[in-house]
Amino acid sequence: MSLAVPVWLLVQEQLLGNGVPDCGSSTCFDDFNDEALFELFHLTKPCVAFIADSIRLRIKTATTGREELSVDAQVMVALNYYAHGVFSGVVLDMAGLSNQSERAYLIVDKLSGVIVGMSDQFMSFPETPEAKACVASKIKKISRIPNALGILAAVHFKIVQSPQEKSSVSDANGTDYTSVVSQVTCDSEGNLLSVEKFRLSNGSTFKPETWELPSKEKEVEEGVKEPYRVIGTKGYQLSKYVLTPVTVPVTEGEIQYNKAHKMLDDIMQKTLSTLKRRFRCLLHLGYRQETTLDRNTDIIKACSVLHNISQKFSVPPPNAAGEVELVGPSKQHSKELEVCPEAVKARQKVIYEFFSNVSMETESTGDTDT
Structure with a gap:
């Protein structure tokens, strides 16, 4: 935006x-x-x-x-x-x-x-060099993390099961509802930059860490000496263009980096809370048998556009609290995902240059992502 x-x-x-x-x-x-x-x-x-x-x-x-x-x-x-x-x-x-x-x-x-x-007009991922630099500079100013084009999250939009479905369907994530899950990106000011990749999830099929980034976002790593990145919240896999927290931080630099990452995660949480509090239709998109994915997608996107417009007018959110679920199931994966060594090295470079005074050669990674 x-x-x-x-x-x-x-x-x-x-x-x-x-x-x-x-x-x-x-x-x-x-x-x-x-x-x-x-x-x-x-x-x-x-x-x-x-x-x-x-x-x-x-x-x-x-x-x-x-x-x-x-x-x-x-x-x-x-x-x-x-x-x-x-x-x-x-x-x-x-x-x-x-x-x-x-x-x-x-x-x-x-x-x-x-x-x-x-x-x-009202919701766009940064494409021009000027736009990328503007978004990245604001994120760096509040977090010290450089070259970040936005904060990435997977968001649940609830679809309630009918009483008949509840008696016959058991969801793998232990909830009593299905959801439309979307990949959302916001900037440091709470404006939504992209809302896409909609799919239905019953808790067992949603794996955000396996998703590819949108084509516009994937371009950030191609042909760039110092690639831009996005900040990946819970559920995303570390890669050269998705920065995630250090799983088990050991050094002071890793601890400070995780704190900065959490700060950006909190911005996404606040953005989604505001979105769902203002547009309470997103808390309950209807009964699964009575809705279609296309209809729900249009409603979610429309509310996202209206969210950005309300941001420009500084409209405060209503006081009523709304339930916000960022990612897919809390179910543990059966095996650890492999992470590209170059991605780990790139993250450690960020930690070394912006969060620590200890040299990279002697700094312990404390990393258990792989």
């Missing part, structure tokens, strides 16, 4: 003008005061207006069954669902959809696709 500053400024200039969104006329959101807006949508009035204007540029009206609804009415219904995972009666009444939840869900599905189409 921080790499798309020119794009963001251009859109902001087009939509915000002097800082006040121009809706052209009164909208259905005008009927709510600031407190009601935040309660219904977990967003502030300027942020809601910006989102509505951004969507309005892409669609005008959409047929939802028997008649056409205004864009503002559609946005109101979708934002309300994202915020709570259910529809508020007052919102459905204002949209003219009382007792028509099926039509409301169709609106959510449509607008989710529209918002996903805004990803290139």
Whole structure:
């Protein structure tokens, strides 16, 4: 997100003008005061207006069954669902959809696709040299870890089993639900840079350490003398372009490096907590038999785009806490994974140069990753 500053400024200039969104006329959101807006949508009035204007540029009206609804009415219904995972009666009444939840869900599905189409503007992994340097410098400033383009995590989005499924299915991770798991990258400021690689997991099939990085992220190691990296949270395997903690730190340098790594991990935890607290639909994507992976993927991506927009407007998260699960099952692997010796050496070089005054030749690695 921080790499798309020119794009963001251009859109902001087009939509915000002097800082006040121009809706052209009164909208259905005008009927709510600031407190009601935040309660219904977990967003502030300027942020809601910006989102509505951004969507309005892409669609005008959409047929939802028997008649056409205004864009503002559609946005109101979708934002309300994202915020709570259910529809508020007052919102459905204002949209003219009382007792028509099926039509409301169709609106959510449509607008989710529209918002996903805004990803290139509001959510992007660093590609240009300037963008990479900007993200990496901010991460280094707070952690001392150099050349890091983001923080990587595998995130659970819960799909609840129906009562019938619970009685017949036993998940390998000991939970009573299946989840959509996605690979997420954020920067040091809590902006989401990428949300991708969606798949279903029942606790036994998800192994983040076996995932390949996205094509854009894999490019960081090709043809670069001092390659960029990403910070891999729990479950990821150490590689030349994924930095993980030292499993058993021995030296002071390794201890300090692990503390810095934990600091970045905490940023990811806070980012995901904010995302799920603001958009509570992500805490419960529905019953497994009633949803599809494509629909869930669009909702997750749409909420991620809206998260970055709310970041730009400094919208505080709601107080309600939400459950956050970063990685796959806690189940131990049957055998230790092999780690490339060059990857271990690269990590030790970082520890030596930025976290320790002890020479690399005499420093104990204390490493049990292999």
